[in-house]
Amino acid sequence: MKSGFPLYAAMIAGLLVLATTPLYADNYVVRTAAIVAMYGALATSWNFIGGFTGYPSFSTAAFFGLGAYVGAICQRHGIPMGLAWAIATVVVAAFAALLGGIILRLRGHYFAIGSIAVVELCRLVVSSWSSLTGGGDGLNLPLMAWPPEELMRFFLFVMLGILLASLVATIIVDRSRLGFGLRCIHQNEDAAAMVGINTTAYKIAAYTLSAMFCATAGAAYASWTGYIDPTDSFQIVMTVKVVVMALLGGAGTILGPTLGAAAFVLLEELFWANFLDWNRAILGVVIVLLIFFLPGGLLSLGMRRLRAAKVGGGQ
Amino acid sequence: MFAQGILRSARAGLLAGGVATGLLAAALTSPALAQETIKIGAPLALTGGLADEGHKQDVVWKMWVEKINAAGGIQVGDKKLKVELIEYDYQSEGQRASQLAEKLINDDKVQFLFSPFGSGHTKIVAGVGERYQVPTIACVASSESVYDQTLKYLFGTLSPNGGMTTAMVKFFKEKFPKTKSIAVLGRDDVFPKSMAEGIAKAAEAGGLTIAYKELYPVGTMDHAAALSSIKAAKPDWIYITGYTQDLILARKQMQDLGVTAPIVTMVTGPSYKEFTDGLGPLANGISSSSWWHHLTSYEGQGMWPTTAAFYEDFKARTKGDPDYVHGSCAAAGEVIVDALARAGSLDKAKVRDAIAATDIQTFYGPIKFGPNGMNLSRELPIIQVQDQAIKVLAPAAIKNADMIAMP
Amino acid sequence: MIEPILRLDGVSKQFGGLAALSDVSFSLSEGEVVGLIGPNGAGKTTLVNVVTGNLRRSSGRILFKSEDVGLQKPYQAARRGLARTFQIVQPFPAMTVLENVTAGALFGAGAGSLGDARDMAMQSLEFVGLDGLADRPAANLALAARKRLELAKSLAMNPRVLMLDEVNAGLNSSEIDGALALIRKIAERGVTVLIIEHLMKVVLSLSKRLLVLHHGQLIADGPSAEIVADERVIEAYLGAKFAARLKELNHG
């Protein structure tokens, strides 16, 4: 594909900027880079269902939180960290596939509401299932007794790894039958079925993909902070934030969500540090301005839709 | 094409520039200058669910910092150093709290952390402090589960809340010998839950029967069902835990539904002025326990020689009465002053050891940390609202009223 | 006798208490071009929907190459080679014409790769004469071109049976002539075509056999000439007005 080179170049450059932060910056910057990578992975995941398929999903926080809990519970039962993350990923992916089979029958506003309700239900269930989850007390994870720089670097690379995996998955999906089918569903679901797309299976695949990396990120995040509780793990705010990031960068594009996540996290840092009392309002203003003046996202400004590269080849 | 496109667009260019500058700026801020001040970092919940509590911490810390700087600062070795308090709003989100703790340590180079309100977020911030060996003082975390993680750099000024339950059961049984059963309704959240479980355990040990015991989830806006069940169980003592908004609602609904008992306890309810303000006459008769009360008359070292002196200062500044959050937060500052004086330097390990060896008397009462870093148990005040004012029932030394039954 | 490619056996469809189709039976042989006529609300579109799985039949059997496909989903129908067009065209609006047709080739015909699918799509576009507009967004096409796009998309699916639901509605007469020529070309490729139409002229010029639906019932099935002459059909379905016009046509 002709667009391949600049895409990969931009992607690798971006990842390198994040990956090299330990060389020239302090731990806070490294942490910010890791958070950018984490949210990048979340937004890129959301892109499968929200960007490609056009289903307004707000269940990101449910997958993130469940991933955190499954990972934490595994680790508390003596399962090594890496394996715990893998288990969290698989379990949550399976959960998403089952859930998707149910709620993907809804469309539009109803799907949006249903997917938000999933976050709240997960919180309530986790909170009342105290024997397994500790309920409102939350769960402690084994604190990793590494020097802070090393720990930070480790989790930076973990988050970058998850981001990279989600990006690679995006590129593969984008150029495959699946991605093409998802875009068809986005445009016209009935017509998609009539040309032979198994829309149910495709939507479930997209929903599952959108859950997988969130779960890994959630499990890794739990190991990183060492403590999780239901209110912090299942936040509606987080769910909406991830969607805003993807929109900010450009939903349905490959790098847009990551770019949006980076821009959003950095803006947040800026506001938090400088506007103690009004940071939330300023972020609100940013969202409003984004909707009005940048409806296609940052990438729509300079980059042609990668979509065009897919089938048409050239223009 | 990607790169060209970005460059071609002025707006995108601006943003990309902004992103780069942001990273650079962040990277370049390296205040490696000579240490002129003592920096204390405080991630605070100024918005979100814990905003009220966050603002309390904010008020009292600012008051303390101004006072100590007016007095020339903190004595460290042969120098007097001014104190700089750096606060960020973590929006009551745990993830932001750890992010900001990280920022405070790395970016702002703070030497101490004040942890935010609540046991859950204290755990998160203390975890960060521990990694960097930055002493963290928790002023509003009393669940012992926070301190059992072998965190060497975490110290808490509140006493274990276990002390609040056994003493209370004993005291109430003494005052109301007919008390046979208790109904417990607790919020499913770290501190309120541990208090609910704690009182149930203490009550059972004290020979009471548990007539009802349930937790309600965060976000509950109707207690009618639980209260109707409690009413049917006819307990002698109703014990409800939660945040102020939960307790106001629960009390109001108790009144609405005619649910009452000779003893009604709400934790931490009456410890906060907002509770009595919000309830008005309905607050009368409600008992509670607290870690500190401004009627106590402790004396000691620090900015405020007596409890009364602290009370005067606080009243002059805010026109209101301080509660235990204010007291405990100000005491946290005193811990640092004392430890620095003894350590004589800013060396992390020395300062940490000095804090661990703290044994002082202050307006807030004695502060001496146990092996887990928590202030040692002491007799905690049992309070009750009478005529819409807080009265202290126990301990005997500071008692200013006798216990009454619920009106 | 050769095995029919599509056979309906006592198919009914109820909506609540309303029977949209009752006990419809007929079969189509490979390569046949058949017209399906009937007044508005006769159940023509419902019939197509039931065959392609958009609606589930209430009773009866639908056999495609002797296989009972009564429970199939629309995408399964498409993959089997049961393609259809809609009365109201259903493109993927933000995609190019070529991409639209590629979707048909990729998913309906099961092309091995995107590249293959694109080649097949290009052939389809050439076949319907839209190759010049391949890179246009589908949303920008005029109605006649959009109808052709639907045809191209269906053709790219490599169908065995093609059901054309009012493919000429809204077109002017020269556009209709073009479309007819195209349908003939499709039929020449051996695709079985079921044309659902309002316009008698169109149906008669294409198909030698007619099915007549009336109130959900198949009231006639036979050679066009016979059906047209069938008094029962003329009176029950066509009415006096059309009967007169038909006579003209027969004499002309």
Added chain:
Amino acid sequence: MAIYLQILSNGLMLGALYACLAVGFSLVWGVLNVINMLHGSFIILGGYLTFFAWHLYGIHPVVMLPLVAALMFALGFALQKLVINRVVSAPVLTTLTLTFGLDMILYNAMTYWFTATPRRITLDLGAVHLGSIVLPVDRLVGTGLALAMTLLLYAVMRGSSIGRAIVAVRMDRSAAELMGIRTDRIYAITFGIGALMAGVAGVVFATVFPITTNVTGIWLGKAFVVCVVGGLGSVPGALVGGLVLGLVESFAGHWFGPQQAITAGFVLMLVLLLTRPTGLVGVRGYE
């Protein structure tokens, strides 16, 4: 038995309040096709206005009702006209995100000005005893007001020309335009009415619940559930949805403990979403 009657009446009173809080949200969703994330903050804003009028100037909440209603209508009308209308026909992702952003601003402003301290109007009017059932007077009055306002809205929707125009736009926007209805104006009026009803709910709530910005999200969540349960866009739908939710929460709280009360509401909502997306009294074809 007595306890069931008590729980039934608790549930019905709670349900009427839920209906009142959700009816405006439902109308906006049904007519504008916008999920208004501001709704919870609108309710709390109405509550604050009532509280401060009472607290600072001793104005009785009943007096504040028309005042708050008028103010909130003006706010809603202006907000729709100036801001939301620009994206009103955009997909749900856009409108939801926009109103979420606006909510962040309003929420922050309220927390800044009023602090998060829970406030309450301490009228405390006592209770009525009906046999063994206790009916708190202020909740009863609140229920009455909530029902009255909801029915008034119903009458307006059915009886006035504006109401009929709103219904027409909800049924078929383009047909309504052909009939000469200015949809932009109807949208602004509808959004204004949505805010107005949120304000009314706020006035009622200020005497019953603690008013604090901490609970905006909780009330918004209730509005979601009520809408889906009852069917959106209609006054009877909100009424049925509210009552059903109130009853379900009350009985679930009694039978399964308070931990399961809210969960039961959400489960009911998900089940209805999947089995009957038009809600209990909804009409097919509007989804």
